[in-house]
Amino acid sequence: MIWICFVIFLAACFAAGATGGLFPPGRWYERLNKPSWTPPNWLFPVAWTTLYVCMAAAGARVAVADGNALAMALWSLQIALNTLWTPVFFGLQRMRLGLLVLAALWLSVAATMVALWSVDWIAGLLFVPYLVWVSVAAALNRAVILLNPDEAARERQPSGD
């Protein structure tokens, strides 16, 4: 059962990760001013693939444990917010709204980590790299807003086309 759950949670992660291929950074992101500590582009898919395996393992470990209610509800919330960020940031090119989604994602990942930990400390530990990476992503999103004030000010609204 734990392996079936692992595969299902991993599929959920890859549904979220599919947004990375569908809404790629592209020329818009390339042209933005970025901080000196911006991770290289190749690192993002490598980091996410590693994180997905950790996230799915954490989910599966706690899914088969008792008293998992809060952890399971929060795992669902964080994967929905995770799926939302890329289309907002790279699809709509709305950096401020992206930061708002990332803030919500950060909170949900932190809460999931605590809830997982209370059931199974290994599962909680498996969420630590994820929280670190989302922290880096949020700092990068914020830095890009500050370094591109004109771009941030003219955030595209949905055009309806």
Place this chain on the structure above:
Amino acid sequence: MIWICFVIFLAACFAAGATGGLFPPGRWYERLNKPSWTPPNWLFPVAWTTLYVCMAAAGARVAVADGNALAMALWSLQIALNTLWTPVFFGLQRMRLGLLVLAALWLSVAATMVALWSVDWIAGLLFVPYLVWVSVAAALNRAVILLNPDEAARERQPSGD
């Protein structure tokens, strides 16, 4: 605990539902040929809001029950796929890829319904309207592809801009 879980699952549903406001149908969808049985636009948010309450209630009921591993993993998978569909269909205007996501969503919703039902029949029942609505959405997505072959053939690729 069940109420806290209900609120968290509902938040996950509204993260998925936010895509409806961020990637609205707009003029592109208005101009497409649609089958005579297409539901009116106003019905979509009403239906989804109702479904979200049912989905969150089903999730919360099973989250606090024993033996919920498979149901919880599948609940997470369906909400990630649910969040993915709108950006693909309305954001990228990729109807065929949208149908592929909807097919995966349909399968995950059906599997979640069965898994929920095996733990708590009321939770399973609460997923029936969702499965019906996703079936209607998939039939509509398919009909729109067939009624707009030129549009379907020239599916926009991510432009990189």
